[in-house]
Amino acid sequence: MFFNSFAFAVFLPIVFVLYWFVFNKNKSSQNLLLIFASYYFYSCWDWRFLFLLVFSTFLDYYTGIQIEKSQNSNIRKFWFWLSVIVNLGFLGIFKYYNFFASSFAELIQSVGFKSSPFLLDVVLPVGISFYTFHGLSYVIDIYNSRIKAEYNFVDYSLFVSYFPLLVAGPIERATHLLPQVKVQRVFDFEKAKEGISQIVWGFFKKVVIADSCAIFANQIFDTYPSQDSFNLILGAVYFAFQIYGDFSGYSDMALGMSKLFGIDLLKNFNYPYFSRDIAEFWRRWHISLSSWFKDYLYIPLGGSKGSKVKQVRNVFIIFVVSGFWHGANWTYLAWGVLNAICFIPLLLFNINRKHISKFRINWTFSSVKTVATILYTFSMTCFMWIFFRSDTIFDALQYVKGIFSFNFTSNCKEFISYSLTFLLCYFNYQEWRFRDVDFPLYKTNTLKLIFVLLLILLFGQFGVKKEFIYFQF
Structure with a gap:
């Protein structure tokens, strides 16, 4: 079920x-x-x-x-x-x-x-x-x-x-x-109402964003040898939104329905694609797992105490174990290693906790720099998701090789949908605008809730019931 x-x-x-x-x-x-x-x-x-x-x-x-x-x-x-x-x-x-x-x-x-x-x-x-x-x-x-x-x-x-x-x-x-x-x-009526809104937003993430992106992501990954560089990049981006919409959508629904029973669960996602570096990404992505490994593995190993060599060792162990936790495949291990490689330089230069405070965009030079770091972090995340999504290490390497072949000869219209483009723009706008609250429909008005429900009815992928990606982990 x-x-x-x-x-x-x-x-x-x-x-x-x-x-x-x-x-x-x-x-x-x-x-x-x-x-x-x-x-x-x-x-x-x-x-x-x-x-x-x-x-x-x-x-x-x-x-x-x-x-x-x-x-x-x-x-x-x-x-x-x-x-x-x-x-x-x-x-x-x-x-x-x-x-x-x-x-x-x-x-x-x-x-x-x-x-x-x-x-x-x-x-x-x-x-x-x-x-x-x-x-x-x-x-x-x-x-x-x-x-x-x-x-x-x-x-x-x-x-x-x-x-x-x-x-x-x-x-x-x-x-x-x-x-x-x-x-x-x-029974708390306000909490129950908040729970229903969170369920709706999680459902939107899953059946509209994740499952719509999955259609194109699966086609591109399944036929990657015949795709040009632009389509391969699209495939990585689509999968990034697929796995985020799928997993965070499940978490939102879980938190929302638990509020219906008067029980609060731990927050699991905090708008991770607006992170300014990989360290911040892991403070925002699958928070309950990251904190679990921190408390029960990283700190017992010595955490950030001791020499830099020991700190690097501890970080590397954490990411390798985290990758392997996701599944018995070398691709997950490679994904964990890549995240460790991106994280370790931040640790060595003592900037792994640089981006903790909230930020605003005022379109000053500092704001342009912030946007650039967000886009860079998202790009690196998409790159690493390729290894997570691929069936084998060979497939992942060939996929990456295809991207960097700089072959832009095929027709990209096959994998671009106006409706999905609109939905992704709307989704990211809402997440960006309400990134300081638990979820975009938090204490929302009725009209906005009805609009999201209409989007679900119009664009939800209901033909085939798709299980959540993290069910396999």
């Missing part, structure tokens, strides 16, 4: 009505309703993998309690590492086993030996990377005495399985979400 499906359009109102008008007596019954709704939501994809979600939930719930109760440091370490190893073990088997087995076999064959690797014929459980990281952060925080263990199994289960964020984030922290599920929620 996808957020952009008819089934979900029926599912969400039913859960909302039951939540506020049937199970509204106490928070425990509301939490149980949301758990059952979340399990049903997940089982609509594949009910057989529910056992993984339930097992992961019980494992981290139980080990968290044992870590807190144990006075012996060795016993605490045992329960801690049990949780970490089992969680990462499941993630490794389902997500990375076939990749490593195939890669090792290819390496063996390259030196003249025969190899027939045993591969698993199993699909990747949707959302496993997200709910695994939910549980890991919880256990790590207990082990480091940042939080207390949660003894209420219902409340903890909801923290892990809450359906708005279950399959594609944001990656929540126990310190933020658990306190909200442990208290009675009161």
